[in-house]
Amino acid sequence: MSVTTQGPLPSEPYDVTVVGAGVVGSAIARELAGHHHLRVALVEASGDVGDGTSKANTAILHTGFDAVPGSLEARLVREGSRRLSAYAAESGIPVEPVGALLIAWDEEQLTALPGLLKKAERNGYGEARIIGADEVRAREPHLGEGVLGALDVPGESLICPWTTTLAYATQAVRGGVDLHLNCEVREAVSSRSPDGGARHELTTPRGVVRTRYLINAAGLHADALDRRLLGRGEFTVTPRRGQLIVFDKLARDLVSHILLPVPTALGKGVLVAPTVYGNVLLGPTAEELDDKRATGTTEDGLAGLRAKGRRILPALLDEEVTAVYAGLRAATEHDDYQIHSSPKERCITVGGIRSTGLTASMAIAEYVVALLAETAGTDLDLDPTAAGDLDPVRMPNLGEAFPRPYQRADLIATDPAYGSIVCHCERVTRGEIRDALISTVPPGSLDGLRRRTRARGGRCQGFYCGAAVRELFDGWGETGAAR
DSSP states (O other): EESSSSSSSOOOOOEEEEEOOSSHHHHHHHHHHHHSOEEEEEESSSTTTTTTTGSSOOEEEEEOSSSSSSSHHHHHHHHHHHHHHHHHHHTTTTEOOOOOOOOEEOOOHHHHHHHHHHHHHHHHHOOEEEEEHHHHHHHOOOTTOOOEEEEEETTOOOEOOOHHHHHHHHHHHHHHOOOOSSSSOOOOEEOOOOTTEEEEEETTTEEEEEEEEEEOOGGHHHHHHHHHHHSSSSSOEEEEEEEEEHHHHHGGOSSSEEEEEOOBBBBSSEEEEETTTSSEEEEEOEEEEEEEEOOOOOHHHHHHHEEEEEHHHGGGSOOEEEEEEEEEEEEEEESSSSSEETTTTEEEEOOOOOTHHHHHHHHHHHHHHHHHHHGGGTTTTTEEEEGGOOOOOOOOOOOOOSSGGGHHHHHHHGGGGOEEETTTTEEHHHHHHHHHHSSSSSSSSSSHHHHOOOOTTTTTTTTHHHHHHHHHHBBBBBTTTTO
16 A cells, blocks of 8 residues: 655556546545555545535535436436445534425425425435424524525535545555546557457556556546547536635624525535535525636626625625635536446446536445456456445544534544644644644645644635644654654
8 A cells, every 4th residue: 555646657567557646536435445455546636535526516416305306316426325325424524414494485496396396205304394484594594585485305414625635545555555646647548468458557646656447537637538538428527616615704604504505407506505614605606618727706706696696695605705716517428427437448438527526426336346357257257246345534523513623622632633733724633644644644735724723724824823833744753743
């Protein structure tokens, strides 16, 4: 097992290589790690795991109530929600079951609620119910004027997407997977091996990755990689930008649930939701783009969000904004996940995984490994039901609903570094920063450190603590003592 960020890559071929270390690719690598006889690589273009779409979403653990009934997405979201909820509890990933309200603001939306309720029931979710305007107002007294009713979905939860991806990758690496970062696949060539099957050579800035079987979980670039490897594509990824506004923690008392609009063909629409970090989100937009790197926010996009937010929760607009950001979703021309096997090419494509991919990630991984076992037959001797146990992981808590290190006298008594606060906005301690920097999958940048600790993620955005955090990041030695 290893994590590499620079230098040459191993020359020996891998049995299976997963391209893309987002939440889905990392989950697949974790699932493969249980098969200890396989030599597995996880290859990522960025310098960190979860550094693309996975880091910039609305961080909701879905029930799948509004998925297309009978679709692969509906099935995997339903199964994935159950699996991830259990895994989060075991691994220390913060989850808050706050529930959601799909709010009707006009008669057309109100008449759509019974159809959404029936869809939830067809998807196996029986806890949803329609509630009247008075109950909605009693549960969310700060809502704007004009509420006519809502669909109550009590099973929707908040989750930390950063910790989820990191937990998968950590467990994968500890289970024997080689994680190669800064390895953008620039060329992909397939040829025939002596046994008649395909073998793949992936050219990266750090050298060539050779592999017998390949799993394409490249997210926004999955369609391009498919065309390089297979000479064809089953889908085209059109990046859909979602801009979001993060409001200060003082806004948290304004909202108790995830406030959703009645969905449209472009997605779930603009929502207002708390986060496990204590902030409040407003967004996302849904902008069809051509540029797969256009993750910047725009004046028009943010202005549009504020206008919609003013109707949903007027008092929210009086609160301070902590940050704005944008993420790109891997939208395709299809209404479902695009998971395909190409047996002759020894390739499985995992594409079109939209915002529900976080929730579905563990179920997607199980599905893909079963598909790989069917594709490979006896060649890999891969029995999905016979995976070995992985050592459990316990991730650092980033959620406000659970005790943080600075609040734990037992930790501080054992190690005073947990009582030494470096980032005062987010209450991040020297001990947490140290632990992140010497962890199995350490951060390669200050942004990566923020996703592991919340340092520099608060109201001042690092204005006060930035120099101290940078000093720790630059100076921490391999022995765990700051130089």
